[in-house]
Amino acid sequence: MASSSSNILVTGGAGYIGSHTVLQLLNAGFMVSVVDNLDNSSEIAIKRVTELAGAKGKNLTFHKIDLRDKKALDGVFSSTKFDAVIHFAGLKAVGESVEKPLLYYNNNLIGSITLLEVMGAHGCKKLVFSSSATVYGWPKEVPCTEEFPLSAANPYGRTKLIIEEMCRDIYVSDCSWKIILLRYFNPVGAHPSGYIGEDPRGTPNNLMPYIQQVAVGRRPALTVYGTDYKTKDGTGVRDYIHVLDLADGHIVALQKLFKDSNIGCEAYNLGTGKGTSVLEMVAAFEKASGKKIPLVMAGRRPGDAEVVYASTAKAEKGLNWKAKYGIDDMCRDQWNWASKNPYGYGSPESDK
Ligand code: NAD
Numbered sequence: 001m002a003s004s005s006s007n008i009l010v011t012g013g014a015g016y017i018g019s020h021t022v023l024q025l026l027n028a029g030f031m032v033s034v035v036d037n038l039d040n041s042s043e044i045a046i047k048r049v050t051e052l053a054g055a056k057g058k059n060l061t062f063h064k065i066d067l068r069d070k071k072a073l074d075g076v077f078s079s080t081k082f083d084a085v086i087h088f089a090g091l092k093a094v095g096e097s098v099e100k101p102l103l104y105y106n107n108n109l110i111g112s113i114t115l116l117e118v119m120g121a122h123g124c125k126k127l128v129f130s131s132s133a134t135v136y137g138w139p140k141e142v143p144c145t146e147e148f149p150l151s152a153a154n155p156y157g158r159t160k161l162i163i164e165e166m167c168r169d170i171y172v173s174d175c176s177w178k179i180i181l182l183r184y185f186n187p188v189g190a191h192p193s194g195y196i197g198e199d200p201r202g203t204p205n206n207l208m209p210y211i212q213q214v215a216v217g218r219r220p221a222l223t224v225y226g227t228d229y230k231t232k233d234g235t236g237v238r239d240y241i242h243v244l245d246l247a248d249g250h251i252v253a254l255q256k257l258f259k260d261s262n263i264g265c266e267a268y269n270l271g272t273g274k275g276t277s278v279l280e281m282v283a284a285f286e287k288a289s290g291k292k293i294p295l296v297m298a299g300r301r302p303g304d305a306e307v308v309y310a311s312t313a314k315a316e317k318g319l320n321w322k323a324k325y326g327i328d329d330m331c332r333d334q335w336n337w338a339s340k341n342p343y344g345y346g347s348p349e350s351d352k
């Protein structure tokens, strides 16, 4: 069973989902070490998490290390005996992965292999891995259950699929490993304090960060990709989930690793089970922010699926976890973060 003295290593803990999860871990009484190379994040996020955690902030240690630096990672494992690892670190931009596949294979696969080797060498065999709904490819039906056939639509998705397969193989080779693969749907929102949130570098690829940048005046309009889908209003439908619900999903997964003896290597969806269209999301954000989001209607984005949402039954039963927040909460918290930090952790100068 996890205790307040449990030491958790969080890779990619300075990033969007990682920083929210680290905060919830600290609040729950865990000792947390973060390994992040800050390639797609800022050390300011770590500082703010420490502040938000109050007295428990002292239980957070940060190491600016690239996961592929085996010697440095081994040093971290030598200095602290970790009870479990949550592995977020990876590159995640789908378009970039199509342009630079080797960058993605190198970073995501070698990073994960190095981590798993070092974990094994130090006898740390409990892992929660950030997978993605992308492993369902273009689902033929919805809701997506964990038993759906797996496929990859791009190099990013393929790295997730390969890492999942590696985890399954590792468990087959050594059944003392306990691994939970969490397949996230579409994480949005921010901590209600408005002190931490998503801060993508460059032009955002995903819907909510783009809407947010339109709302604060950094971009003129949102391009709506596809208005002829067979959906309620013709636009794409996704399963948006509040990042705090997602963070809590990691805590319950971790508790399960400590509590249950028969984990094996098991995948769970983290979604709400509800589908929301692009236009519904825009309307909810306009209501939350009081800002008008100008729209430019365009053709479909290559590679996009029509409707994707999760079956939540397995996570409800196996993890005893269910998302609490709805679309209005997500938009309220996203706007709170955006209005307080229109340039994320940066400044108008860093935007140029
Ligand atoms: P993020 O980019 O904000 O966080 C990832 C962090 O990993 C960053 O801080 C980055 O600097 C770090 N990192 C990357 N490569 C590294 C390396 N080699 N060594 C050390 N640190 C490294 O992304 P996020 O949205 O927080 O996503 C976290 C994880 O969840 C990723 O694995 C992502 O693929 C997965 N995921 C994200 C989404 C989403 O929509 N955000 C959906 C499904 C799955």
Ligand code: UD1
Pocket: 094, 095, 132, 133, 134, 157, 185, 186, 187, 205, 206, 207, 208, 210, 222, 223, 224, 225, 226, 235, 236, 237, 238, 278, 301, 302, 303, 304, 305
């Ligand atoms: C994207 C990734 C997917 C990843 C997921 C969660 C692609 C092709 N897929 O999926 O691998 O797992 O994010 O991180 O990038 N939209 C607009 N205008 C925009 C941006 C998006 O209309 O400027 C629409 C899209 O067409 C889609 C919906 O909004 O219908 C959601 O898009 P997005 O946030 O990019 O998420 P996914 O498409 O689910």
